[in-house]
Amino acid sequence: GENVEQHPSTLSVQEGDSAVIKCTYSDSASNYFPWYKQELGKGPQLIIDIRSNVGEKKDQRIAVTLNKTAKHFSLHITETQPEDSAVYFCAAAAGNKLTFGGGTRVLVKP
């Protein structure tokens, strides 16, 4: 089955700096890659996603890149703000199965 690895597990950045989270996947059949943000006490919230026919997608301060050949994808957050502090999960989907990475706890220091 699919295996998704996510790094780093924790990330501390200064407010205004950029944050990058990287994920790798194993199943070449995976063709959809969402990212979720989970705030304390809440369920994950979809923040951005990318399909396998696209290499990059941007939405305001967040962007995702996908390298299908290398089987890795990344989340980039620019100009980080304290409200970006949360746990972020990447995931990879093949058909009906969605497999999550282990999560990255991001702390933005004011």
Next chain:
Amino acid sequence: EAQVTQNPRYLITVTGKKLTVTCSQNMNHEYMSWYRQDPGLGLRQIYYSMNVEVTDKGDVPEGYKVSRKEKRNFPLILESPSPNQTSLYFCASSLRTGGRIAFFGQGTRLTVV
């Protein structure tokens, strides 16, 4: 308001005492699923359902049951809970299959002693 509602939010129970966690969505979504979240392991899929009366196992189905008698409801049943089922559980729904899950419930923190 579009939402996925889980109940209860918190539950402490004893080993072997059957319990049900309810999940309901008000968006007429076809696809619903259950996940458990454990530190360092992300979210792992327990069961999913592509429509009424259609359910299938996810990655960690052992010890769980589900049913989908109505489109809006997808309860998770633990017939004989054990301490290793202590976890944070999430229900999720999406319009159709294909991975895009935009709506998660608030979570149910279950402790089995």
